Amino acid sequence: MASAAIQAYQAKDYKSELKPIWCPGCGDFGVVQAIYRALAAVGRPPHEIAFVSGIGCSSRIPGYTTAYGFNSVHGRALPIAQGIKLASPELLVLVAGGDGDGFSIGGGHVAHAVRRNVDLTYIVMDNQIYGLTKGQLSPTSPRGLRTASSAWGSLEDPVNPLLYVLGYGASFVAQGTPADMSGLAALIEEAIRFPGFAFVNVQSPCVTYGQEEQSLKAHKSAMRPLASLGHDPGDRLRAMALAAEYGKALYTGVFYRNPEPPPTYEAEAKARQQQARPLAPVRRDILEMFRAQ
Amino acid sequence: MSSDLIVGMAGAGGDGIVSAGEAMMTAAALEGYSALLTKSFGPQIRGGESSCRVRVATQPVLSAGGTLDIAVALNWDDFLKFGSELGVDGRTTVIYEAASGVAPGELPLAGVVPREAIPVEVARLAKETAGTDRAKNSVVLGLLAAWLGMPEAAFLAGIRKRFGKKGEEVLQGNLAAFDAGFRHAAERPLREPRRLATPGKAGPPKLVVDGNEMCAAAALFAGCEFFGGYPITPSSEIMQFFAREVWKHGGSMLQAEDEIAGIGAVVGASFAGKKAMTATSGPGMSLKTEMLGLATIAELPLVCVNVQRGGPSTGMPTKSEQSDLLQACFSAHGDVVRPVLAPISVADTFGITVEAFNVAEHYQTPVILLSDQEIGQRKETVDAIDTSAFPVLERQRPTGAELDGYERFRATDSGISPISHPGLPGGNYLASGIEHNELGSPTASGEVHARMNEKRLRKLEPLKRRRDLFLEEGDPKAALGVVAWGSVAGVAREAVRLARREGIDVKLLVPKLLFPVAEEVYAQFFKSVEAGLVVEQSHQGQLYRVLRMFAEVPRGVQPLARSGSVPILAATIVERLRGQVLALQSRLVPEGEPAG
Numbered sequence: 001m002a003s004a005a006i007q008a009y010q011a012k013d014y015k016s017e018l019k020p021i022w023c024p025g026c027g028d029f030g031v032v033q034a035i036y037r038a039l040a041a042v043g044r045p046p047h048e049i050a051f052v053s054g055i056g057c058s059s060r061i062p063g064y065t066t067a068y069g070f071n072s073v074h075g076r077a078l079p080i081a082q083g084i085k086l087a088s089p090e091l092l093v094l095v096a097g098g099d100g101d102g103f104s105i106g107g108g109h110v111a112h113a114v115r116r117n118v119d120l121t122y123i124v125m126d127n128q129i130y131g132l133t134k135g136q137l138s139p140t141s142p143r144g145l146r147t148a149s150s151a152w153g154s155l156e157d158p159v160n161p162l163l164y165v166l167g168y169g170a171s172f173v174a175q176g177t178p179a180d181m182s183g184l185a186a187l188i189e190e191a192i193r194f195p196g197f198a199f200v201n202v203q204s205p206c207v208t209y210g211q212e213e214q215s216l217k218a219h220k221s222a223m224r225p226l227a228s229l230g231h232d233p234g235d236r237l238r239a240m241a242l243a244a245e246y247g248k249a250l251y252t253g254v255f256y257r258n259p260e261p262p263p264t265y266e267a268e269a270k271a272r273q274q275q276a277r278p279l280a281p282v283r284r285d286i287l288e289m290f291r292a293q
Numbered sequence: 294m295s296s297d298l299i300v301g302m303a304g305a306g307g308d309g310i311v312s313a314g315e316a317m318m319t320a321a322a323l324e325g326y327s328a329l330l331t332k333s334f335g336p337q338i339r340g341g342e343s344s345c346r347v348r349v350a351t352q353p354v355l356s357a358g359g360t361l362d363i364a365v366a367l368n369w370d371d372f373l374k375f376g377s378e379l380g381v382d383g384r385t386t387v388i389y390e391a392a393s394g395v396a397p398g399e400l401p402l403a404g405v406v407p408r409e410a411i412p413v414e415v416a417r418l419a420k421e422t423a424g425t426d427r428a429k430n431s432v433v434l435g436l437l438a439a440w441l442g443m444p445e446a447a448f449l450a451g452i453r454k455r456f457g458k459k460g461e462e463v464l465q466g467n468l469a470a471f472d473a474g475f476r477h478a479a480e481r482p483l484r485e486p487r488r489l490a491t492p493g494k495a496g497p498p499k500l501v502v503d504g505n506e507m508c509a510a511a512a513l514f515a516g517c518e519f520f521g522g523y524p525i526t527p528s529s530e531i532m533q534f535f536a537r538e539v540w541k542h543g544g545s546m547l548q549a550e551d552e553i554a555g556i557g558a559v560v561g562a563s564f565a566g567k568k569a570m571t572a573t574s575g576p577g578m579s580l581k582t583e584m585l586g587l588a589t590i591a592e593l594p595l596v597c598v599n600v601q602r603g604g605p606s607t608g609m610p611t612k613s614e615q616s617d618l619l620q621a622c623f624s625a626h627g628d629v630v631r632p633v634l635a636p637i638s639v640a641d642t643f644g645i646t647v648e649a650f651n652v653a654e655h656y657q658t659p660v661i662l663l664s665d666q667e668i669g670q671r672k673e674t675v676d677a678i679d680t681s682a683f684p685v686l687e688r689q690r691p692t693g694a695e696l697d698g699y700e701r702f703r704a705t706d707s708g709i710s711p712i713s714h715p716g717l718p719g720g721n722y723l724a725s726g727i728e729h730n731e732l733g734s735p736t737a738s739g740e741v742h743a744r745m746n747e748k749r750l751r752k753l754e755p756l757k758r759r760r761d762l763f764l765e766e767g768d769p770k771a772a773l774g775v776v777a778w779g780s781v782a783g784v785a786r787e788a789v790r791l792a793r794r795e796g797i798d799v800k801l802l803v804p805k806l807l808f809p810v811a812e813e814v815y816a817q818f819f820k821s822v823e824a825g826l827v828v829e830q831s832h833q834g835q836l837y838r839v840l841r842m843f844a845e846v847p848r849g850v851q852p853l854a855r856s857g858s859v860p861i862l863a864a865t866i867v868e869r870l871r872g873q874v875l876a877l878q879s880r881l882v883p884e885g886e887p888a889g
Contacts, residue, residue: 018734050565050715055726062723063735068715069723070564071735072557073587079521079554083561083569084715086545087519091565091715112550269545276540283542284680286514287643290500290507292322292674293450 008043011036018063027204027216028058028125030178035065035094035123037181038188044092051094052081054101057132058125058204061096075106078113078122082265085118089266092192093119099126103159104139114168114197119264121191124161125204128214135209142247147209162243162255165199166236171258172198173239175251179219183252190254196261203250219250226253233257294490296351299358300437301379303344304367306337309430314345315672316434316451318501321349322674323447325495329354330672333378334611335371342371344379349443351492355638355783357671359862361385363440363487365433367415369393369401377859384408386487388436390415409485413477422473423466431456431467435474442488445475500675504639504668505572507675508598509534511646512570515685517596518544519569521558523551523577526610527666528600531572552580556597560584563593564724566714568650572598575617576606578661582624585659589629589749591724592702592712594653594688596646598662600669601779603857613666614857615779616831621661622808622839628746630753632656633808635663637764637782639673644683645805648762651686656752657712663807665830667780667860688712696720701733702745708752757811765818767793767800773873774822774850775801777829778836781861785828788866797870799825807836810843824849824873828866832856849873 014036022028039049049067053059055074062069072080081095102110102124113120129147130136136149140161144153166173172194176184184202191198205214212218231238231253239256242249281288300317304310314330321328328349335341348358360380366372366389372379381387381402389395391412400410413436419428431452438448448471456467502510509531512520520535522528535546544567549555555571562569573581578599588595601617603609621633632652636645646662653660691699691711696719703710710731713720722733728742729735736742764782767789777785782803789801802818804811827837827850834852853869855861 045718047718047721048716052561060735063725066721068564068721069725070561070591071723071725071727072560072591073583073726076553076557076584079549079557080561080564082547082554083519083521083558083563084565085561086547086558087562087565087567087569088714088716108550109554112554116547266545269540272540273543273545277543280541280543283514286510287500287502287507287675287678287680289510290502290675292319292498292501293454 007040009040009045011040014039014046014065014067016064016066020064021060022057023208025207026057027127027178027206028061030181030184030216031058031123031125031202031204032061032064034178034181034184034188037185038192041185041189042092042192048090049092049094050081050084051096052077052084053095054097054106055132056098056101058096058098059101075101075104076109077101078106078109081120082113082116082118085120086266086269089270094121094123094192096123096125099124099128099140099161100130100138103161103164107139110165111168114165114170116265117171117196117262118266119196121188121198121200123188123200123202125202126161127204127206127210128158129206129209131206131209145211158247160243160246161201162246163240166240166243166256170199170256171196171261172254173243173256174199174254175201175203177203177219177223177250177252179216180223180252183225187254194257194261196264222250223252224249226251226255234259294488295362296490297348298350298362298441298487298489299346299348300363300365301344301346301361302365302433303342303372303375303379304429305371306340306343307427308343308367309427310343310367311345312455313430313434314347316448316455317347317349317437318672318674319451319454320443320447322499322501323450324444325492325499326351326674327354328674329357331357331667332670333375335374342374344375346379349489351490354673355787356863357860359864363388363437366390367429369395373401381405381407386483386485387411388413392416409483411483418473418477419470422469425466428467428470431470432474435471436478439475439478440483440487497677500677501672502639502675503530503670503672504636504642504664505530505600505670506534507639507642508646508662508664509538511643512596512650513538513542514680515647515650516568517570517650518542518567519559519562520546520571521549521555521562521569522571522573523549523555525574525577527602527670528572528574528598530669531598552577553584556581556584559595560588560593563588563595564591564714566716568594568654570596570598572600574600574602574610575604575608575620578617578620585631586626586629587726588659589625589631590627590726590728592657592710592749593724594657595659596649596653596662597659598664601663601665609858611666612858613780614831615665615781615829616835616857617663618807618831618835618839621663628750630750630809631659631661632753632756632806633661633663634762635779635805635807636668637779637803637805639668639671640675640678642668643678647683647685651684652756654688655686655709656756657688657709658753663779665780691720700731702729702731704731704748708748753809756806757809757813759806759811760814762804762806763811763814764803764805765801768798769800770821771798771800772821772823772877773797773799773870774818774825775799775866776804776825776827776836776840777801778804778807781828781830784861784863785866788863788870791863792867792870797874799870810839812844815840815844819845819847819850822847822850824877826851826853826866826869828853828861830855830857830861
């Protein structure tokens with residue numbers, strides 16, 4: 001990690017002039033701060049960063065940065081981000097959204113983003129509720145939770161984002177909380193630097209519709225850094241065992257980092273382009289391949 | 294001597310009927326004929342019945358045509374499954390497998406006494422020469438070459454192209470089988486000959502290509518660097534072409550996990566500054582609709598191809614229909630106009646695809662390219678296309694001065710605002726599906742929303758004056774007018790020529806720009822028109838309804854609208870026109886259907 005003294009960019013260079021619409025005390029304020037810090041540490045100029053999100057409170061986040069932002073449609077940030085990265089592999093591509101965006105309406109895209117291994121950093125701000133639409137059940141809401149759309153309590157078990165993504169075969173899976181800002185910034189920086197698809201689940205409390213035990217204050221005492229448990233991030237099975245405690249224990253840090261990261265889609269695509277380029281027809285003669293002979 | 298012949302063949306899967314048709318296309322292309330091949334298959338994934346039609350002519354072929362001149366039945370059960378797709382009448386020469394045991398006077402063709410019926414021991418000839426009855430198709434090619442009087446060498450080239458890859462033994466077997474068929478036919482001339490005239494001038498060999506491959510090749514020509522899509526019949530060949538070719542041009546592609554992700558990646562690639570395309574068919578279009586809305590409000594160029602099939606839902610995936618026009622024009626949420634373009638043939642697919650990219654890039658909008666199964670999957674011989682005659686446009690990028698205090702959605706006279714892309718210093722902005730102001734900042738202001746709606750619609754207005762996206766034929770002052778689009782336009786062109794030959798004064802308008810509706814172009818066309826037809830392959834008459842919404846359609850102009858799968862024939866159009874002439878003469882113009 002570069003020291004602040006030799007950084008070309010400061011955290012403030014990534015902060016835009018837009019004022020967030022978030023409620024005072026929202027966990028997402030901490031997340032965006034952590035992102036500014038991580039980006040400053042990585043040191044890419046804002047115009048070389050594409051920051052894509054879907055729809056939801058947290059998906060407003062690209063607008064609060066000076067990067068090229070794309071606040072797209074609900075659940076589709078990952079496909080859009082993959083298109084950006086494949087079209088321009090030299091860009092740093094960040095993806096962010098909420099638990100509903102990533103594990104409900106957009107849930108079908110996560111497995112494929114993982115297995116395709118496009119070099120993206122995917123940050124989910126997981127608050128176990130739909131905030132923007134004013135307090136309905138989310139895919140990570142615990143069973144029994146009473147919300148605007150579950151007056152009698154939820155009848156469903158929540159998904160486990162950590163276990164899902166590990167199960168899909170991701171090479172980098174981490175969890176953080178804005179209650180530990182510098183820890184979160186370091187995790188996001190590590191995820192950005194990781195060559196390949198990297199997932200950071202952030203427990204980001206909703207102050208308006210969330211549960212009390214999910215407050216930043218509660219996180220401070222509940223969080224258990226994986227490093228302090230002596231967890232080896234190269235141990236995928238142990239990572240899955242720890243991830244299975246999602247909803248019960250608040251582990252923070254890197255669950256899994258593949259010691260031998262597989263090649264990215266765009267790296268393989270580049271190799272294929274180099275292999276195929278000598279076979280390219282002159283563009284004006286492109287139809288010659290159809291000529292009868 | 295005929296100048297125009299239609300050959301239809303059917304057999305079981307493995308009989309190589311389609312291979313025979315393709316070899317015949319190669320032969321036609323080498324000899325300077327114009328030809329058109331359509332294929333049709335049973336619903337089985339493998340081994341079901343298969344058929345093809347090849348129309349060969351000395352003049353340009355405009356449609357697949359109607360009743361067969363020559364029918365080849367390797368197996369009567371399979372042949373009959375294709376019904377009117379392989380229509381036989383008293384003018385048809387029928388060649389069939391003698392081993393079927395059917396006597397020439399007792400063909401299973403109800404109500405038809407064909408011009409001539411010739412049993413040939415196709416399977417025996419194949420086995421004797423190639424050692425396998427898999428070479429039946431080459432025997433058939435030999436028979437056709439001899440009886441049609443088409444040059445043997447061209448057929449041999451076609452066979453080499455089809456079978457060369459399968460090894461020397463297979464190739465030699467097929468060449469021997471061809472020879473056996475050729476000698477068999479040469480020794481037994483037809484009672485009623487079917488010689489094909491030779492084309493006037495034999496230029497360089499023509500291209501042989503289907504609409505889907507032409508579309509993909511044109512996209513690469515236009516500078517498309519990214520494709521995202523999902524397999525769906527009948528458009529998959531477009532994605533498959535990209536999978537083979539895009540890497541050569543330094544581009545990339547993605548077979549996405551679903552239709553939404555396919556166009557999503559295309560939206561992303563366009564945001565990143567690259568020309569990008571997706572392709573699908575009806576159900577996939579429904580799934581892509583939300584993303585089209587995003588591309589419209591974020592003002593991102595992209596081309597979305599819909600190779601139409603019978604619908605709704607799974608409908609008839611291997612059959613052609615023009616029933617997605619209303620969807621293309623109107624399925625958007627919000628106040629949106631999305632340009633819709635449609636090619637009328639395989640050859641035309643080149644220019645219209647390049648045009649789709651030009652419109653998308655110039656106006657910063659998604660463009661829907663409405664092809665159909667007929668064009669997408671049929672093969673045509675195509676004369677050399679001078680690609681340099683097709684200009685390629687690029688999106689307007691901000692100048693250095695414009696990057697100083699850059700406004701992504703700056704108010705301009707044209708409504709087109711210079712667009713930056715990630716990587717460009719100073720061009721940073723927020724693209725969004727949420728309404729935004731000139732800077733790209735989200736807004737809830739009704740004034741800004743109205744202003745932006747006006748900008749997004751205003752920028753497309755010049756499209757309506759693109760007369761070059763319309764084809765007009767016939768007498769400009771004619772009282773009879775026909776409008777047709779897509780693959781049916783070829784049938785209508787043929788019909789109008791036939792009608793004019795019999796003295797019917799009729800003209801034709803073919804829109805390749807379907808939406809926005811070019812009101813002025815139609816007004817001028819309809820000025821002289823008292824009666825006529827809007828010909829299309831959709832049950833409701835979707836183009837007719839769109840025209841009734843936006844143009845003054847004379848009351849005497851009626852829809853000639855049919856559900857897909859069964860092709861509309863030129864003869865049907867001519868017959869309707871004859872009726873309209875009679876009605877005009879007695880001033881009994883039937884009234885058009887009420888718009889609904």
